[in-house]
Amino acid sequence: NAGVTQTPKFQVLKTGQSMTLQCAQDMNHEYMSWYRQDPGMGLRLIHYSVGAGITDQGEVPNGYNVSRSTTEDFPLRLLSAAPSQTSVYFCASSYSWTGTKGQPQHFGDGTRLSIL
Amino acid sequence: ELKVEQNPLFLSMQEGKNYTIYCNYSTTSDRLYWYRQDPGKSLESLFVLLSNGAVKQEGRLMASLDTKARLSTLHITAAVHDLSATYFCAVVLNSGGSNYKLTFGKGTLLTVNP
Numbered sequence: 562n563a564g565v566t567q568t569p570k571f572q573v574l575k576t577g578q579s580m581t582l583q584c585a586q587d588m589n590h591e592y593m594s595w596y597r598q599d600p601g602m603g604l605r606l607i608h609y610s611v612g613a614g615i616t617d618q619g620e621v622p623n624g625y626n627v628s629r630s631t632t633e634d635f636p637l638r639l640l641s642a643a644p645s646q647t648s649v650y651f652c653a654s655s656y657s658w659t660g661t662k663g664q665p666q667h668f669g670d671g672t673r674l675s676i677l
Numbered sequence: 678e679l680k681v682e683q684n685p686l687f688l689s690m691q692e693g694k695n696y697t698i699y700c701n702y703s704t705t706s707d708r709l710y711w712y713r714q715d716p717g718k719s720l721e722s723l724f725v726l727l728s729n730g731a732v733k734q735e736g737r738l739m740a741s742l743d744t745k746a747r748l749s750t751l752h753i754t755a756a757v758h759d760l761s762a763t764y765f766c767a768v769v770l771n772s773g774g775s776n777y778k779l780t781f782g783k784g785t786l787l788t789v790n791p
Contacts, residue, residue, distance in 0.1 A: 594779070601686075603765060603783040604720075611777075619778060651719065665710050665722035666779065 563587050567652050567669035574642045574676050582637040582672050584652030591657045593635040594666070597621065597648040604651065610635055611657070642676045649673050679704045679770040683782035690756050691790055698785045700749040700766035708769035709749045711740050713762045714784070720765065724751075756789045763787070 568583045586593065594609035596619075606619030610629040624646060626638040635654075639646060653666040680703040690696050700709070711723040724733040726742035726749060733740050737760065739752045749766055767781045 592777070596781075601783060603681075603781040604767075606778055606780070609778065620780075653720075665712075665725050667722075668720040670719045 565652055565654055565667050565669035567650075567672050569672060570670065571673045572675070574639075574674065576642060576644060576676060578642050580639050580642065582639075582650055582652075582674070584635045584637065584669060585633050586635075586652075586654040586667070587633065588654060588667065589632060590654035590667075591632070592666075593629065593652065593654045594619070595625070595627065595635070595637045596651045596653065597646075598651060598671075599648050607637065607650075639674075644676045647674060647676045679706070679768060679778075679780045681766060681768050681780050681782040683764075683766055683785050685785060686783060687786050687788075689788045689790060690753075692757055693755050695755065696753050698751040698753070698764055698766075698787075700751070700768075700782055702747050702749075702768045702780075704770060705744070705747075706768045706770060707744050709742050710767045710769075710779070711749070711751055712765045712767065714765065715762050723764075753787070756787075758789050758791065761787055761789045 565586045591612050595607040596604040598604045605621045607625050608627040610616045613632050616627050650672045652669045655666040656664045682701045709726045712720040714720045724740040729744040731742045737754045742749045763784045763786050765781050765784045767779050770778050
């Protein structure tokens with residue numbers, strides 16, 4: 562099983578450039594989310610989606626856009642990259658969290674992004 | 678705003694010893710997760726705790742949840758080197774309707790020395 566697939570694995574950008582981090586899952590999960598991980602900060606939620614066509618902001622959404630046109634894909638767009646966005650980005654997915662379901666999120670391998 | 682605090686943030690222990698990692702959270706929640714992360718790798722789910730008093734065990738790790746105290750513990754028994762990793766707790770906050778947000782602690786870097 563592929564699980565959660567993130568591309569690219571590594572990327573270097575110049576300040577002001579734009580790019581899209583791709584995330585795809587093949588588990589028919591409703592819930593998808595993007596996190597960034599910085600040293601000593603744990604993982605911080607950027608944006609999340611509870612289903613196709615529905616997205617919402619997390620803790621640190623500024624400078625990032627998302628869309629969810631299909632259940633499988635949840636791309637993260639950096640509109641104008643800044644050095645402060647240098648980080649490791651993780652995409653995750655899970656079944657719905659409503660009711661008594663408590664399935665954990667499945668994480669991709671991460672994208673290591675450097676902004677010069 | 679939900680805050681999740683782990684302590685200690687750094688833990689160096691000898692093989693064979695026992696220790697506990699603590700996870701406190703600031704807002705009512707009945708869903709807590711523990712994850713493990715090896716250096717340069719992704720996160721791996723360890724435990725899902727869904728109710729007050731829940732206890733889960735896997736090998737040398739045991740996790741528990743006290744929703745009244747807003748506290749979860751991850752207990753390590755007779756540590757071995759292979760347990761060296763960063764451990765995160767994460768708490769779910771229902772922000773309304775079907776909108777659930779997962780908030781992570783900063784992680785505990787565990788090093789098990791021979």
